[in-house]
Amino acid sequence: MAAAKKATGRKNSNKNSKKNAPDETTGTRLELTLAAEKVLAINGLNGGTLRQIREEAGQKNESAIHYYFGSREAIIQSVLSLRSKPIDADRRAMLERARAEAGGAPLSTEQLVRCGLLPLARYVLDNESPGFYLRFLVQLHVERAAWLHFNSDYGVGTAQCLEAFFESKPYLPTALIEQRFLSMLFMHINGMAAMERIRSEKGEDFRRAEAWIRVEDIIAGSVAMYDAPLSPMTLKAIHEADELYGDLPAYTRIAVKR
Structure with missing residues (x-):
């Protein structure tokens, strides 16, 4: 399962970027990070070129990307560090509050789905600018190797949600819990990426209250999918x-013992 995989062999991969410019929230490094987010979201992780990123950032210095990042991997990591850290912190905080309120009982499907989706929804709908991050995530998930490579650093809250699903669904085969979790994850990321694009296109005409209707419906659909019983054909x-x-x-x- 992707959310539970561990990345390996990466401790020194970003050494050059950390040494040169550890602050990802200001100045040229931030401009390049935001440009990379957009270029890679539109063209794909392997389709977007370093030249396109530099030009999108308005950077004339041809060695700027090498100076600040050193590699394409470090560029991707910079985007994830900027965006995923606060989103994942929000998810982990939601999960912690839900567990405290449950008093040791397994969490409901709806609670877990909300922990998974609402941090993404708040990022897309409540931020001053929608950016391109959810569309960037769509591209990251298309490149499965890249997703697995970075996931253990930036998907801790997601992995914790998966573990909570295992606790709450002891009657489902573990492989199908994972499959449904993946399907839910793709539904959430693609759904919010679509809203991100629509918000960007509509600008001031974008209606947040209507978007929240769609978020609630995605939650309802996710719960229904996860709570669906095994069909006779699946058991067969x-x-x-x-x-x-x-x-x-x-x-x-689980299934055969029945």
């Missing part, structure tokens, strides 16, 4: 696969 497919392979405990530990 699990039994057939178990008879064929005999090594599918992530599916059969």
